[in-house]
Each structure stands twice: as structure tokens, then as C-alpha cells.
Amino acid sequence: MPILVRNLLVCFLFTILALFLALLWFMEHRHPSQDYSKLVERLANDQIVMLEFTGNKVAFTDQDARTFVTTVPSVAQFLERVQGKDIRVVVKQDRFNLIYLTVIAVFIVVLVMVAWWSLQRSKNEDNNFASDKLVSLNGDDLNLTFDDIAGIPEAKEELEEVVSFLKSPDNFTRIGATIPRGILLQGPPGTGKTLLAKAVAGEAGVPFYSFSGSDFVEMFVGVGASRVRDLFKEAKENSPCIVFIDEIDAVGASRTSGSSAGGQEERGQTLNALLVEMDGFDTEDTIVVLAATNRPDILDSALKRPGRFDRQINLLAPDVKGRMKILEVHGQKVRLHPEVDFEVLAQATPGFTGAELANLVNEAALLAGRNGQDQIINANFDKARDRILMGVERKGLIMTDRDRKVLAYHEAGHGILANKLPDSDPLHKITIVPRGMALGQTQQIAISDQHAYSKQYLLSKIIVLMGGRAAEELVFKQQTTGAQGDLLTATQIATDMICKWGMSSTLGPQAFSIDSGGFLDGVSGRLPMGHDTERFIDQEVNELLSNCFAQALQMLKEERALLDNLVEILLQVETLDGEEFDIIVDCSVKKEAVATEFPEPDCSTCNARENCSHATGVEDEIVA
Numbered sequence: 001m002p003i004l005v006r007n008l009l010v011c012f013l014f015t016i017l018a019l020f021l022a023l024l025w026f027m028e029h030r031h032p033s034q035d036y037s038k039l040v041e042r043l044a045n046d047q048i049v050m051l052e053f054t055g056n057k058v059a060f061t062d063q064d065a066r067t068f069v070t071t072v073p074s075v076a077q078f079l080e081r082v083q084g085k086d087i088r089v090v091v092k093q094d095r096f097n098l099i100y101l102t103v104i105a106v107f108i109v110v111l112v113m114v115a116w117w118s119l120q121r122s123k124n125e126d127n128n129f130a131s132d133k134l135v136s137l138n139g140d141d142l143n144l145t146f147d148d149i150a151g152i153p154e155a156k157e158e159l160e161e162v163v164s165f166l167k168s169p170d171n172f173t174r175i176g177a178t179i180p181r182g183i184l185l186q187g188p189p190g191t192g193k194t195l196l197a198k199a200v201a202g203e204a205g206v207p208f209y210s211f212s213g214s215d216f217v218e219m220f221v222g223v224g225a226s227r228v229r230d231l232f233k234e235a236k237e238n239s240p241c242i243v244f245i246d247e248i249d250a251v252g253a254s255r256t257s258g259s260s261a262g263g264q265e266e267r268g269q270t271l272n273a274l275l276v277e278m279d280g281f282d283t284e285d286t287i288v289v290l291a292a293t294n295r296p297d298i299l300d301s302a303l304k305r306p307g308r309f310d311r312q313i314n315l316l317a318p319d320v321k322g323r324m325k326i327l328e329v330h331g332q333k334v335r336l337h338p339e340v341d342f343e344v345l346a347q348a349t350p351g352f353t354g355a356e357l358a359n360l361v362n363e364a365a366l367l368a369g370r371n372g373q374d375q376i377i378n379a380n381f382d383k384a385r386d387r388i389l390m391g392v393e394r395k396g397l398i399m400t401d402r403d404r405k406v407l408a409y410h411e412a413g414h415g416i417l418a419n420k421l422p423d424s425d426p427l428h429k430i431t432i433v434p435r436g437m438a439l440g441q442t443q444q445i446a447i448s449d450q451h452a453y454s455k456q457y458l459l460s461k462i463i464v465l466m467g468g469r470a471a472e473e474l475v476f477k478q479q480t481t482g483a484q485g486d487l488l489t490a491t492q493i494a495t496d497m498i499c500k501w502g503m504s505s506t507l508g509p510q511a512f513s514i515d516s517g518g519f520l521d522g523v524s525g526r527l528p529m530g531h532d533t534e535r536f537i538d539q540e541v542n543e544l545l546s547n548c549f550a551q552a553l554q555m556l557k558e559e560r561a562l563l564d565n566l567v568e569i570l571l572q573v574e575t576l577d578g579e580e581f582d583i584i585v586d587c588s589v590k591k592e593a594v595a596t597e598f599p600e601p602d603c604s605t606c607n608a609r610e611n612c613s614h615a616t617g618v619e620d621e622i623v624a
């Protein structure tokens, strides 16, 4: 019986019971009650015309045909008072309790039967637990091979060894080698962990059991552990095979963290069962357990012990070459215009994971389809990338003119500083069109993948972040909530500079906080330290941020003319890309240079447009 039907049946039974009890209650209380003394008094005054007895209860009807109920202490004694009077007396059997008890009994029996069915059903489900998770070898998923994966050559190489072992274990066992039993694929979301596991199964052509850690997490203590045992029993019967446990942190989290109560106990038992089963392989059991996680930091150390998940493979966001290869893999599935250059696109997508790149290609294809194009062109990729990075345009949002102006100054402030600071990433786009959660955005994209950041680069980043608030203060002498995100990011960078990277001149090269080692954001904590040190750190962070803000303000004061000019254009065109921005800055610079040559230049819109070498093209592009 499916769970939904089972639940509906139980609800139905409860509803019937409730209705029945309500009916009985209504029958019982359909007449108002009166005291026994009232009945005696009315009997004595000959006001009663009918009496209806049900056990000790009596319903009496008066001359006005009104009926009341009451309970008599002794029916026999009461009847003596009635004798000789002209009153109709009816005696009924008291079936109320009988009916009541019967209904309750039937209900309990039905409920027990439903519970029993459910139990049987769960047992059957658990018996088939492992075999239900067998992914068909003929299915699309297991047609995957290593060719479908790009950009992670080291991981592929590691797993190729596993594939050779699964294909011909004798080559390894005859010289006494044992392949790692467990391989842990760890990395941020979307870096291809699941894909890699499926490709191993596809390449090796062996049964592939795919589980999620949460499949083992149940409300009842012991269910998860029994599922683990079932899984390994089935795997041993079908070896050689691959068992894949995605999001293993759901069951493999450290037993020392948290309390030992409730769900912890169930998780602990499941984890113990997993540890025991992984120890229990024989050398001839050709089973490889692959597991994936974004949180290796919280895994129980017993899981990573040699003999269990002793091989760990890190999957990180691909580098520029990797991104190009991944784009090529996904580009094969769509129709591309010959102008599309994945090398350029890969350079413009630093930090994108495999999943984001796959999404980029698909978004571009959707855009092309929506426009009725036959092929995907570069512009589709540009739009798709903006959509992924900045969110969907919120066309319906209405802003007042003043808010738009404040927003334009805020974004222009970021933009000018990004453009002027030599260590800053180049400006990619600046927009005052609300997208996603943000009202406006200034986007910078690094020229190349960076793996280590200099202090100067980080300071530039903070100054650029401060540019929005600084521009608002400079022009409007006010502060707005628009800087919330900037301040948060700036504070995070400043804190990390001082606490993690030893970039404080006062505190020196010392670390005060530690990353947990997980691949999800925001998992770090401060090391134990004294109150004085904490106070110093807070002071340092504050000083660093204040200095950066002062610098941002000063730079914008110096570039006030450019700022005003930029805002004017931004309010007209709403979005400027990096090239357009550079041209406007160029025009502005040339204005000074030109102004000395030509005493009265005509600079009405872009100021000095006519005298600027880029001018004519720019205006058309921007206005269009």
C-alpha cells in the first residue's frame, strides 16, 4: 500500500470515528438538562405528560411539549411516585455504552491492521533497499565514459586505475596488490563528483549501486544500520561492482560532534555499521566504494583510515584550460555558430564549476531558441553569463528618480575605483538595472585564474567595495542601506587579511583563525586567544576598513567630474560594459589634455566627445 494511500486511509478512519463520536454526543445532549428536584416538583404539580427511561436517565416532556433530561437516583422508587398519574411511561434499553465500546473496538482493530500492513510494507521496502538502488547498466547514466568528463585530468587518472582493477582484477591480485576499497571524492558543489563516479561504472561495465547518505538516515534507530548491512550483502553477491554513496556526510559526520541523543544515536549506529562492513570485505570481494562530499572536514576520522576511504581525490573548480575543455564537451550537444570561441569564453568565466559551465551552455541555447536562431552565437553566451552571475533582470521594479540617481552614483563609484586602481580586476560590466537580489551591480572579472592574492590586490578590492558608499557620501552627504553587501564582503576580506593571512603590520605574521577544511562557504573559526588580542584584531580590522574608505573617498573627490559624467550616461543607458566604460574614462581624461589645446571644447554629453578618438563609435553603441 503506497504511503499516501495509507495516510489517507488513517485520516479517513479518524474522521469517521470523530463524526461518530460527535453524533453520539449530539444524541445524548439533544435535550436540555434539568435538576432531579425540578422533575419531582413538576411531577407533583401534574405538569409532566411523558417519561422516557434509558437506564437511570429520564427524558421528561411537559404540557408545552418541551423535553428535558435528568438522572434519577432510583428508577423503581421514582416509578412509585408516577403510579396513578396520567403519564405515558416508555422504557428503552441502554445501548449507548455498548455501541460506543463496539465502535472504539472496531476502530482499534482496523488501526492495528493498517499498522501491520505498513510494517510489512516497510520490511519489503527494506528487503529491496539495495537492489532498488542498482542503476541499470543500459541506462543513459551508465553510458557515461571518461570522455564525457573534462578539466579534471588528475582525478581521471586516479580512477583509471580503479577501472583497470574492476575490469581485470587478476592482474593486480596475482602480484598481491589490493586496490583501495574506498575512494572519497571531495570538492565544492558541481565539480563533477557524481559524474566521475558514474563514468567509472560506465567504463568498467560493472553493476553500480547509487545511494545518497540520507537514504540511510531514518527515524527509527537501527534501520539505517540494517540498510548498510543489506547493501553490502547485495554488493558482495554481485561483485565486482561499485557502490556509490553521495553526500556521505549525512551519515559519516564525526561521532564526537553533537549530543548522543535522538537522531545522533541512529546516525552513530549507521556509521558503525558502515565502518564494520568496509572492514569486512575479503580480498576476493571486488567491490569499490566511492563516496562524495562537500564537507570532508566533518567526516569521522575513522572513515578515512587506511582500509576504508584511504584515497581522497580533490575536485576543485577547473582552471582556464579545464573550463575550455568542459565547454567543448557540453558544446558538442548544441548547435554552435563558427564564431563562438570557447577559449575566450573560458577566460571570461573564472571560478565557474563544471555544473555552471554546463548551465551556461544550456542557458545560451535557451536564449538562442527563444530568439528563433538556428545556432548559438557569442551574444547568447554573454547574456547567459550575465544571467548566471548577476541574476535575472527585475523589469517590473519601479524606482524613484532620486533612488536611481543614488544607485547610479553608487555603482559609478565602484566602477571608477575598479578602473583607476592598478591592482584591481578589470571592470566587466556596470549596471543600474535591478537583477536578482541586487538593485545595481558592478562586475569585475579577473584576467586569469588567480590562486594566491597579494596584499595590494586585497586592499584594492576593499577600496572598490567602499566606492559605492563613498560616492553616496560625497554627493548626497548621506548613507543608504545599499552598501550592506559591500560592507559585509569588505569586512570579511579585512578580517581574513588580519586573522588568516598575517597581513597586519601591528599583529605581525600570525594566524588567528582557521578554515574548517570544508568546501562550502563561511566555515571558519577563530583560534583560542586572549581578550586583548581579540580587541587588537577588531581595532586592526576597523582601521584597515576606515583607511580604505578614506582612500576611496579621496579618489572619488579627485575624479568628481568623471563621476558626474558617468552617472549622467549611466542614467540614460543603464548598462555599460568594460570597453564602453574605458572609452568614457578616456574621453574624460582627454578632455583635460584636449582642453589645453582647444580652449573651448564642446563637451555637452560625453564632454570632449568630438575631440576623442573613440567618440563616434561609442555614442552609437551606448545609445543603442
Ligand code: ATP
Pocket: 148, 149, 150, 151, 152, 187, 188, 189, 190, 191, 192, 193, 194, 195, 196, 292, 293, 294, 326, 329, 353, 354, 355, 356, 358
Ligand atoms: P554536488 O556536490 O552538488 O553533488 P557534484 O560535484 O556531484 O555536485 P555533478 O553532479 O557531478 O556535481 O555535476 C553536475 C553537472 O555538471 C554534471 O551533470 C555535468 O553536466 C556538469 N559537470 C560537472 N563537472 C564536469 C566536468 N568535469 N566535465 C563535464 N561536465 C561536468
